[in-house]
């Protein structure tokens with residue numbers, strides 16, 4: 188007798204989707220640091236030094252910034268240095 192197997196992925200989680208990320212990064216990059224818009228495009232990636240980060244692009248003012256995952260929320264440049 189084998190145990191019941193039900194390892195199907197949830198129906199609402201399409202494979203390979205980039206429009207519905209598996210991880211919600213809105214806590215890492217909550218808003219545009221320039222205009223405070225919250226409807227950002229967020230992409231998880233890594234900085235050159237290897238730190239996991241979220242690239243956030245603001246559709247309202249086209250500002251972009253990187254935010255370290257579990258960091259202090261400082262908007263960073265592509266090389267990982269603070270923007271301010």
Ligand SMILES: [Zn+2]
Nearest residue numbers: 219222245248
């Ligand atoms: Zn903005």
